[in-house]
Amino acid sequence: MGSDTRARLLEAAAQLFREQGYAATGLKQITAEAGAPWGSLYHFFPRGKEQLGIETVEHSGGRYLRLFDLVYERAGASDEAVRDMFRLSAEALEKSGWADGCPIATVALEAATTSEPLRHACADVFAGWRAATARRFAAEGLESPDDLATYVFAAFEGALILSRTGHDTGPLRVTADIVARTIRQR
Numbered sequence: 328m329g330s331d332t333r334a335r336l337l338e339a340a341a342q343l344f345r346e347q348g349y350a351a352t353g354l355k356q357i358t359a360e361a362g363a364p365w366g367s368l369y370h371f372f373p374r375g376k377e378q379l380g381i382e383t384v385e386h387s388g389g390r391y392l393r394l395f396d397l398v399y400e401r402a403g404a405s406d407e408a409v410r411d412m413f414r415l416s417a418e419a420l421e422k423s424g425w426a427d428g429c430p431i432a433t434v435a436l437e438a439a440t441t442s443e444p445l446r447h448a449c450a451d452v453f454a455g456w457r458a459a460t461a462r463r464f465a466a467e468g469l470e471s472p473d474d475l476a477t478y479v480f481a482a483f484e485g486a487l488i489l490s491r492t493g494h495d496t497g498p499l500r501v502t503a504d505i506v507a508r509t510i511r512q513r
Contacts, residue, residue: 328457332363332364332367332371335362335364336361336371339361340380340383341430342360343360344358344387345387345428348434348437349370349434349437349438350447354375354379357379368436380445380448381444384434384449385452387430387431388430388431388452388455391430391431391456392429392455395459395460396430398412399463404467404483405422405464405467406464406507406510409507410474410503410504410507413499413503416499417490417503419450419502420490420491420499425490427437428487428488428491429487431449434449436444452454457473457476457480460479461476464510466513475509475510478506478509485502486498487499
């Protein structure tokens with residue numbers, strides 16, 4: 328029961344942080360969304376919102392890394408996997424009414440200057456994503472896998488922000504094609 332409540336709190340926080348940001352999300356809103364008693368939040372996260380934020384970022388980062396792994400396994404080649412990931416994100420963004428962006432970027436942009444522990448958690452997730460992608464690129468024999476992984480995520484996050492703010496999946500779709508072409512040329 329307890330781990331179920333904790334998981335619901337993490338999932339609710341992740342969804343709300345993605346949609347409206349860390350600062351705009353209140354603890355009471357998270358507990359209500361999770362269907363959890365108010366006291367359970369401080370039971371599982373005794374250091375409060377910052378601890379919840381850090382653990383939510385880590386939880387979301389792990390979930391998305393598993394999603395990346397599934398997409399890669401199905402695609403077979405890195406260029407197709409990256410294109411598929413961009414396209415899946417475009418579909419999810421549009422389906423959510425432009426509310427459901429990257430689970431880390433929304434928090435990272437806010438935390439960059441306001442919370443060093445939260446900033447570190449976001450940076451660690453991004454670093455983990457890049458490292459996992461670079462290992463896949465290296466396994467395929469692609470040139471400069473670390474640099475290429477950084478390029479892929481920088482392009483992805485930028486395209487996601489442009490698509491979300493413009494209510495247009497065009498930036499994600501165009502960038503998917505250019506990034507996939509770049510990977511094929513390596």
